[in-house]
Amino acid sequence: MRLLPPPLVCRQAVELMSDYVDGGLSRRDRHRLERHLANCDACTEYLAQLRATIAASGRVELEDLSPEVLDGLVDLYRLFRADEETP
Amino acid sequence: MDDAELLQRLRGGDEGAFTELVRRYHPALVRLARYYVGSDASAEDVAQETWIAVMRGVDRFEGRSSFKTWLLHICANRARTIGVRESRTIPVAVDDAGPTVLAQRFDQAGVWRDPPVPFTEGVDSRLDDQELLATVRTAIIGLGEPQRTVVTLRDVQGLSTEEVAQLTGLSEGNVRVVLHRGRAKVRDAVETAMREATT
Numbered sequence: 001m002r003l004l005p006p007p008l009v010c011r012q013a014v015e016l017m018s019d020y021v022d023g024g025l026s027r028r029d030r031h032r033l034e035r036h037l038a039n040c041d042a043c044t045e046y047l048a049q050l051r052a053t054i055a056a057s058g059r060v061e062l063e064d065l066s067p068e069v070l071d072g073l074v075d076l077y078r079l080f081r082a083d084e085e086t087p
Numbered sequence: 088m089d090d091a092e093l094l095q096r097l098r099g100g101d102e103g104a105f106t107e108l109v110r111r112y113h114p115a116l117v118r119l120a121r122y123y124v125g126s127d128a129s130a131e132d133v134a135q136e137t138w139i140a141v142m143r144g145v146d147r148f149e150g151r152s153s154f155k156t157w158l159l160h161i162c163a164n165r166a167r168t169i170g171v172r173e174s175r176t177i178p179v180a181v182d183d184a185g186p187t188v189l190a191q192r193f194d195q196a197g198v199w200r201d202p203p204v205p206f207t208e209g210v211d212s213r214l215d216d217q218e219l220l221a222t223v224r225t226a227i228i229g230l231g232e233p234q235r236t237v238v239t240l241r242d243v244q245g246l247s248t249e250e251v252a253q254l255t256g257l258s259e260g261n262v263r264v265v266l267h268r269g270r271a272k273v274r275d276a277v278e279t280a281m282r283e284a285t286t
Contacts, residue, residue: 009197014188018267022248042202046274049203053274056223057242063114069131070109073138077105080142084100 008036013043017050090154097145109138112155115244116162119254122236123163123170133169137162156250159240163254187271206281218284219277226276227269233257234269241266 005028008016013036019025020033037044088107096104113134120133140161148157192201227238233255240251241262248266252259 009193010199011186011188011190011193011197014271015186015267018270019263022263022266024248024263042199045205046203049206049274049278050270052206053223053270053277054242056219056277057227057238057273058245060220060224060227060243061114062118062224062228062239062243065110065113069113070106073109073113073135074102074106076135076139077102077142080139081100081102 005032008032010036010040010043013037013040014046017047020047021051021054091150094145094148094150094154097141105142108141108154112158113138115239116158118239119159119162119236120166120169122232122255123166123175125170125173125175129169129173130166133162133166136165140165155244156246159244159246159250159254167256187268188275204278204282206278218280222277222280223273226273229276230269230272233265234272237262237265238269238273242270 013033016025016029016033020030025033037047090108090111093104093108097108116134116137117127117130120130120137121127124130124133137158141158144161148154152160192199194200227235227243230238236255237251237257240246240254241248246254248259248262251257251266252262255262257265
């Protein structure tokens with residue numbers, strides 16, 4: 001007879017969630033976490049928040065590109081093209 | 088217009104396509120380079136050299152990987168070389184000491200004493216989308232390395248864990264640990280913003 005793994009407590013459950021979202025947990029840990037989530041509203045909320053955070057991260061623009069830098073690179077491209085086209 | 092189409096145009100010498108690709112990826116290149124090199128100026132140089140390599144190599148790029156992956160790999164390789172020359176130590180030390188969520192938020196049995204402030208249903212009303220994105224952005228920029236680079240490549244740029252490992256020189260296991268901690272900190276920041284918006 002195989003023993004069931006011990007149930008998770010909340011403190012342990014949160015440590016598994018990032019891997020869970022990425023599909024990176026072993027079957028055993030996934031089942032343990034899902035069993036915990038089925039009975040824990042707070043951890044279910046934590047997981048939803050983690051997903052919402054990751055989704056928001058995917059829509060963030062980290063940095064603006066300064067017009068000077070852009071102009072400089074376009075100038076470089078023009079030089080490169082001019083050089084290419086010179087026989 | 089997607090990257091493949093822009094690439095096609097770039098091959099034909101389309102300056103507009105080049106400009107658009109720079110707009111899309113230059114900040115990400117500078118950020119990735121900064122992971123390896125010691126100064127912003129040096130990172131800017133690496134990013135510029137990456138574009139020169141793109142101009143020279145675009146006809147030879149076979150499209151076995153995505154344009155983004157190709158571009159980031161050129162940048163990482165170049166930045167790594169410069170970093171070695173600068174004798175810079177790459178922040179590979181993974182801080183995995185202590186729990187991700189503050190210990191005092193759980194009771195002795197490990198059950199939430201101070202459960203997460205619900206926000207997934209309240210984002211619309213309490214924190215509008217622009218505020219949410221601004222909070223997430225500030226939190227990601229405020230992360231220490233290697234968390235900032237790992238979270239940026241994985242969650243902002245949408246690369247796979249394997250690609251992030253290749254670009255940062257971390258093992259995939261370390262990428263997962265670092266990602267887990269970085270994401271938890273960003274979530275904390277959103278929760279704090281929610282608490283403040285509520286009170």
